[in-house]
Amino acid sequence: MYSLWIAAIIGIIEGLTEFLPVSSTGHMILAQSLLGVHEDEPLMKTFTIVIQLGAILAVVIVYWRRILRIVGIDREPVPVKAGESRLSLVHILLGIVPAMLIAFLFDDLIETYLFSPHTVVVSLILGGILMIAAEKKMERNEAPVVEDMDGISLRQALLIGLYQCLAVLIPGFSRSGATMAGGMLHGVSRKAGADFTFIMAVPIMFAASSYSLLKSYKNFTADDILFFLTGFVVSFLVALLAIVTFIRFVQRMKLTYFSYYRFALAAIFIVYLYFI
Secondary structure, three states, X not given: OOOHHHHHHHHHHHHHHOOOOOOHHHXXXXXXXXXXXXXXXXXXXXXXXXXXXXXXXXXXXXXXXXXXXXXXXXXXXXXXXXXXXXXXXXXXHHHHHHXXXXXXXXXXXXXXXXXXXXXXXXHHHHHHHHHHHXXXXXXXXXXXXXXXXXXXXXXXXXXXXXXXXXXXXXXXXXXXXXXXHHHHXXXXXXXXXXXXXXXXXXXXXXXXHHHHHHHHHHHOOHHHHHXXXXXXXXXXXXXXXXXXXXXXXXXXXXXXXXXXXXXXXXHHHHHXXXXX
């Protein structure tokens, strides 16, 4: 078993990158390689799932009131004015069903043929280009922009869901980067797109993690409890901080800056893969 420091470091990377538009997959592959961790080991596959659940819990904590409202069990529902809409379960389903369908149909093929550092390099660059294009369109201000996620239409929710499929099909593309950029290309602000992205993450990541955990739960033993618990707690705390910080600054923090970071990370990958 690896040391608790390894669990903490990987937990930090997962929590910090899972919900930012920088590709958690790319960071995890690079970090595990540098740390001498074999990502294909059954133990590490299960560990990765466990720390993802920690990141999901952070979203639930931040958005618990909104989640209760969406599922209709909020004890203090906010009144809806005439002509005003509210984000609903239908919006969430339209946002997650396309990606979940793609994952269900092609998960084994993607994991076998596309889950590699080489794919991550390409997807980091492509995702960065998409985010720059979204920012350019937003700067032109050609049409009214939805500033709050309650204003997202069913059509916009579906379109965002279709962009999310890019992250499923191409490991390293970044789910949050794809959905936020997709929303901006279709009239949704960065802030509204980020909020919608984080809430969508709860069912889709929980479903994906649960499915993966069912396939690999036999890798979990009592001796690994402290290792797994360390990664889970660290991932949860760091993800909580990352989400709150990102939401606070997203209105004035352009995705372009994250694109430049992605390009730099892709360059590091290229050096690591071909010159070291």
